[in-house]
Amino acid sequence: MNTADQYLKAIYLIQQEDNSPAATGRVAEMLDVSPASANEMIGKLESRGLAEHEKYKGVSLTDDGIVQARDALQTYCIIERFLINVLDVEEFRAEARELESVIDGTVAERLDTIIDRKSECPDCFDPELDACGCLDVEPLEEAAAD
Amino acid sequence: MSLKQRVESDQQLARLLQIGIVLEEVAEARANNHRESLPEPDAELESLLAEAAEQSAAHRDQLETLIAGLAADSIPFDEIDALVEASYGQTKPEDFDGVLYDQLCNEETAYKFYDDLIEAIDASEATFSVDREHLLSVLRELRETEHDAVETVTSVMEERE
Numbered sequence: 001m002n003t004a005d006q007y008l009k010a011i012y013l014i015q016q017e018d019n020s021p022a023a024t025g026r027v028a029e030m031l032d033v034s035p036a037s038a039n040e041m042i043g044k045l046e047s048r049g050l051a052e053h054e055k056y057k058g059v060s061l062t063d064d065g066i067v068q069a070r071d072a073l074q075t076y077c078i079i080e081r082f083l084i085n086v087l088d089v090e091e092f093r094a095e096a097r098e099l100e101s102v103i104d105g106t107v108a109e110r111l112d113t114i115i116d117r118k119s120e121c122p123d124c125f126d127p128e129l130d131a132c133g134c135l136d137v138e139p140l141e142e143a144a145a146d
Numbered sequence: 147m148s149l150k151q152r153v154e155s156d157q158q159l160a161r162l163l164q165i166g167i168v169l170e171e172v173a174e175a176r177a178n179n180h181r182e183s184l185p186e187p188d189a190e191l192e193s194l195l196a197e198a199a200e201q202s203a204a205h206r207d208q209l210e211t212l213i214a215g216l217a218a219d220s221i222p223f224d225e226i227d228a229l230v231e232a233s234y235g236q237t238k239p240e241d242f243d244g245v246l247y248d249q250l251c252n253e254e255t256a257y258k259f260y261d262d263l264i265e266a267i268d269a270s271e272a273t274f275s276v277d278r279e280h281l282l283s284v285l286r287e288l289r290e291t292e293h294d295a296v297e298t299v300t301s302v303m304e305e306r307e
Contacts, residue, residue, distance in 0.1 A: 114229035
């Protein structure tokens with residue numbers, strides 16, 4: 001199940017990469033959901049004032065949406081770092097995705113007191129790596145092949 | 147923001163309980179550090195921090211018992227203590243208000259964590275290796291004591307205003 005925060009994070013990362021509104025198809029692809037599911041959630045984000053969807057162009061986050069997306073991305077980074085550095089979890093990406101909607105930002109902030117997160121977070125997040133670019137981890141393809 | 151996902155497997159539950167243990171360990175280690183580095187003696191605060199550390203250690207034991215039923219490992223306290231120690235210099239509160247505020251964060255975070263976890267377990271129909279009712283009753287008890295701890299710290303803060 002993908003939550004609103006996971007959609008916001010995906011839209012934010014695609015917008016950053018493309019420097020333009022995020023195509024619904026790309027959002028669906030990143031989250032591994034059907035375009036219909038993506039459209040439905042994007043509609044919900046619009047009604048909450050977090051995103052704006054323009055036909056044939058794609059979806060853009062509002063200022064409030066950007067703030068929430070960056071918070072969600074930061075929480076995700078904290079969980080990934082915590083899983084790698086403290087719990088030594090190999091499948092940290094899959095577990096972080098499972099945990100990100102269960103772990104509240106307040107809880108993540110407390111975990112943040114024992115991990116060595118960089119001050120540039122979450123701008124150092126690398127979508128290709130699906131992890132913080134400062135972390136010494138295998139690229140996605142190699143991790144999947146192991 | 148509240149929880150929007152269910153706990154669906156033993157593995158996910160074990161991981162969440164491990165996170166609970168770490169949160170309790172962070173709370174215990176920080177309370178001990180605060181108590182040892184108060185800017186000047188303060189019997190009320192020292193007693194509050196000692197009780198908080200003791201309570202966190204007791205909660206950790208309860209979580210460890212649950213984790214043992216899921217065949218997952220706990221996280222040794224000395225590992226977390228060392229991590230807290232390593233970062234304490236940068237995150238250390240500067241005065242009594244800061245110590246109380248940090249203590250409030252410890253208790254509120256633990257409360258929020260247990261509250262979200264209970265909600266996620268309630269929302270799931272998964273069968274776990276540990277008895278669901280026992281699991282929920284332990285977590286509800288932990289949530290209740292965290293709630294009381296939040297009220298205790300809040301009242302000390304209000305008295306000192």
